[in-house]
Amino acid sequence: MTTHDLAPRTQRITNNRAFRIVLILCWVAIFFDGIDTFMYGSTIPSMTADPGFHMTAAHAGNIGSLATFGMLLGALAIGVVADTIGRRWSIILCSAIFSISSAGCALAAGAGSFGIWRTIAGFGLGGLLPTAIAMVSEFAPDRVRNFSVGAVMTAHQAGGIVAPLLCLYLLPTLGWRSIYWVGVLPLIALVPLILTLLPESPTFLVARGRMDKARALAERFDLVVPLEKSTIKNRGGNFGENLAKLFRGRNAVVTLLFWLGSFGGLLLVYGMSTWLPSLMESLGFDLGNSLVLLCLINAGGIVGTLVAGKVSDTWGPVRVSMLWFLLTAVGVCAMGIKSTMVVTYILVFVTGVFLFSAQIMIYAAVSHVFPTESRATALGLTTGMGRFGAVFGPWMGGQLFALGLEKWGFVAFGAFGITSGVMLLLIHLVLRRHGGKTQEATEADNVVIRAG
Structure with a gap:
């Protein structure tokens, strides 16, 4: 019997139902992640205006950075966690962590305790995204595949639309704390559904030698039964082997360029998500219109994610991400140029089309470029290293406001769109010899399983 390390991509271990x-x-799950992520930026003006909460603009920037630092830790740790307990239980764990932490935020007595709970919530939020994408x-x-990654990530922008709408509805009557009680819903409604319905990754079960469970899963969902671990040569190893x-x-x-591109992309995404309402207020818009603009930029994100996913199935996610970042920088x-309300609405929507999907296509590009056995590790680390940018972005915005330089915020954030676009261009140039993938992934595409 002769076998190779990967099944060809024409032989997927899935069906439409699964x-x-x-x-x-x-x-x-990512929808609730998006609500939790965007609710903070939507509530900053109300929290800084709360005299008993003692939060300044600098505090708000620091707390935003602490939350994204928690996301960094979660994204870095999730590869090891998922390799140990599986992707299904990792999604459950991450959802429970950010739900419980949202309740802690709602009960926080001051900015200090609020920041601690946001950091813990960030750990769950940071671990959920790469696990769900993988x-x-x-x-x-x-x-x-690329379209599916884009489709599932529309949930993040959908959450970004719902968060400011909740603020418009709840803030005037119930106050900012009511928004964080919404974040408890995943623990009540989502986790039981995942426990009941979500299948475990067949690749994880095979890698752990749990063939009985893998066969039972295949029978339940009418999947192709994965090859036994003993017949797979050099199938994915542990975290250290995959890192190597x-x-x-x-x-x-390629790995370092992806990390740098993700750094700039997440700095841009989280910096704009945290400070857009305040930046628009600095241009003379009232809070209501600023929250509407946050809805519009996320609505553009949904359109852009679907378009980018479809286009990348033809052009490839690396080239799409590169172009999207450069267009984001322009937008x-x-x-930052004050204009009429109608022009501003259109510009914000169009910018949203490219802003979020540019970063999402980095994740699709990692899935495209690296082979199956190292894909989860590559995604986790690319997301994790990018979280350094997510930490820096909210902090940078807070410092610009503290120094009275908020009108330069749009240019400062836009500059990182250019740097990320350049990183993706360099990746494209490095990989063009192998059809836009690593050599291992290209060889895996040509593998033919022969058993007998």
Whole structure:
């Protein structure tokens, strides 16, 4: 019997029923992730105006950075956690962490305790995203894999639309604390559904030698039964082995460029998500209109994510991400020019089309570029290293406001769109010899399993 390390991509271990279940549940999980992420920026003006809460603009920037530092820790740790307990239980754990922490935020007596709870919430939020993306990528049919990653990430922007709408409805009557009670819903409504319906990753079960559970899962969802671990040569290893693969030969350059691109992208995403309402207020817009603009930029994000996913199935996610970042930089810088309300609405929406999907396509690009056995590790580390940018972005915005330089905020954030676009251009140039993928991923595409 002769075998190779990976099944060809034409032989997927999935079917439409299993894929739909994974896609829907991961979408809902990321939807609540998006609400929790965007609710903070939407509530900053109310919290800083609360005389008993003692939060300044500098405090708000620091707390935003602490939350994204928690996301950094979660994204870095989730690869090891998922390799130990599986992707299904990792999604459950992350959802429970940010739900419980949201209750802690609602009960916080001051900015200090609030910051602690936001940091803990960030750990769960940071671990959920790469795990859900890896899960969807594994179960998605090849022809729509990039589109599926984009589709599931529309949930994040949907949450970004709902968060400011909740603020518009709840803040005037119930105050900012009521918004954080909404964040408890995943623990009550989502976690039981995941426990009941979400399948575990077949690849994880095979890698752990749990073939009985893998066969039972295959029978339940009508999947192709994965190969037994003993018949797979050099299938994915532990975290250390997979990390070493990311720095083998030319992969090291690609890995570092992805990290730098993700740094700039997440700095831009989290900096704008945290400070957009306040930046628009600094241009003369009232809070209501500023929250509407936050809705519009996320609505543009939904359109852009679907478009980027579809286009990347033809052009490739690396090239799409590169172009989207450069267009984002133009849009963000233009937002800093005071204009009429109608023009501003259109500009913010169009900028949202490119802003969020540019970063999402980095994740799709990592899934495209690296082979299956190292994909989860590559995604986790790319997201994790990018979180340094997510930490820096809110802090940078707070410092600009504290120094009275908030009118330069749009240019400062837009500059990082240019740097991320350049990083993706360099990745494209490095990988063009192998069809836009690492050599291992290209070889895996050509593998033919022969058993007998």
